[in-house]
Amino acid sequence: MSTTVKTIENQPACTSLASDGTKNLLLETFDMEEILNCMHCGFCLPSCPTYRQTGRESYSPRGRIALMKGVAKEQLPIDAEFEKNMFACLGCRACETACPAGVPYGSLIETARVVVEQNKKKYKKPPLVRRMVFKHLFPHPQRIKALGTALWVAQASGLQKFANRTGMIHMLPKPMAEMQQAVKKIASPLERKKRKPVLNAEKEKLFTVGLFTGCVMDVMFYETNQATARLLSKAGCEVVFVENQACCGALHAHSGELDGAIELAKRNIEAFEKANVDYIVNNAGGCGAALKDYHHWFHDDPEWKERAMAFVAKVRDANELLAELPPLTFKPLHARVTYQDSCHLAHGQGVRNQPRQLLRSIPGIEYIELENADSCCGSAGIYNLIQYEMSMQILDDKMEHVKKTKAQILVTSNPGCLLQMRQGIIREGLQDKMEAVHIMDLLDRVL
Incomplete structure (x- = not known):
């Protein structure tokens, strides 16, 4: 047993956690049964990016669970x-894959963050930026689209290039100044308006699927959504762009804003119930993991939990469904290709083989397996913005493995990972030798 665990267990009870001296009801949100399932065996340690970087027990899954137990x-x-x-945790859930006891660390860390945030709200109002992001931006798709339009204007007018050329871009915080280099061309408002609500199957219709477009995904990676729809259509699916869908809620859940996540989940469940589709398909590993967790968010609400379970039963990652459908015919691609797993796709959803199967079905490619492909790249939602130094250390380690593949194309299945890997390529000066591509874009390219 670690020193940290012993110290926690031997501490006297702290009786002043609540401001009024009464028992802190927040603590009842912890799942003690799951916390006690952690055997402190240490199998999780080698899989944890923050522990590997620091060697600190409190930066490991085992150590964090011990701290949760103490609280x-x-x-x-x-x-x-x-x-x-x-x-400081990335929430990559690699420890869940490594854990012999099957401890659901992802839900435990989310609960711990809910406890932290709810406890802080008892004493002071959340910062303005936090309120703006979680209450006034992500719950409102039209505002996100408006922000996307502003970014498009900055690109189309040459303002972004001017700011980079003159150094004005460094007026932004360093994480944002560097990240903007990885953002490719954003679709114009006119291009977004051209999208039809339904894309028919190109051959005999096998299924009707609703495409979960996401929030930021449908602005910064609009063409990836379109590519996904084209692939599904070619494979025999009628693709519906379901109205009134919202952000998946992952960012809220990972940040301790569970109430906001639940409200977004309800909106999505209602929207896709009305659409009455056979499958709910997404192309972002982080969003997909959240969508598949909806039923866990309603453990105290039997009616919504039942509806959430019906929703979850229909959720598929695009890689999953395409691998099950009749195989597509691709044009040859003579390139050296490697694949970086999305943490939430691999560890959160268990989808590992299907993307590799699809890549290997492209004639002419030389597929190279990436060492530690399922270790986190350091993106983790907005982690690379709020924990910049740690994120870049993890990214630099990842790029050492990437460079060994000598790949020309680095493929991933999550928008955050894609931006992070593009940033890694820029940091290593490999822009002329390698490109990072979402798997749906690459498959569409050779369709």
Whole structure:
């Protein structure tokens, strides 16, 4: 047993966690049964990116669970140190794959962050930026589209190039200044308006699928959504762009804003119930993992949990469904290709073989397996913006493995991973030798 665990268990009870001296009801949200299932065996340690970087027990899954146990038993306070350790986690869930006891670490870390945020709200109002992001931006698709239009204007007018050329871009915080280099051309408002609500199957219709377009995904990666729809159509699916869908809620859930995540989940469940499709298909590993977790968010609401379970039963990653459908015919591609797993696709959803199967079905490619392909690239939602230094350390380690493949095309299945890997290519000066591509875009390219 680690020193950290011993220290926590031997501490006297902390009786002043709630501001009024009463029992802190927040602590009842912890699932003690799952916390106690952690055997502190250490199998998770080699799989944890933050532990590998720091060697600190409190930056490991085992250590964080021990801290949760201390807080849940009122032996430790919900203080700044607890918050720091919980939010330093990428939430990549690689520890779940490694854990012999099957501890659902992803849900435990989300609960810990809910406890942190709810506890803070008792004493002070959340910062303006946080309120803007979680209450006034992501729950409103039209506002995200408006932000996308502003980004398109910056690109189309040459403002982005001017800012980069003159150094004005460095007026932005460093993480944002660097990340914008990885953002490719954004679809214009006119191009987005051209999309038809339904794309018919190109041959005999096998299924009707609703495409989960996402929030940021449908603005910054609009063409990836279109490519996904074309692939599904070619494979025999009628593709419906379901109205009134919203953000998946992953960003809220990972940031301790579970109430907001639940509201978004309800909106999506209602929207896809009305659409009455056979499958709900997405092309973003992080979004897909959240969609498949909806039923866990309603454990205290039997009616919504039942509806969520029916929703989850229909959710498929685009790689999953395309691998099950009649194989598509691709044009030859003579290139050296490697694949970087999306953490939430591999560890969260267990989808590993299907993307590789699809890539290997392209004639002419030389497929090279990437060492530690399922280790996190450091993107993790907005982690690369709020934990920039740690994120870049993890990315630099990942790029050492990428360089060994000598690949010309680096493929991934998640928008955040795609931006992060593009940034890694820029950091290594490999822009003329390698490109990072979403798998749906690559498959569409050779269709």
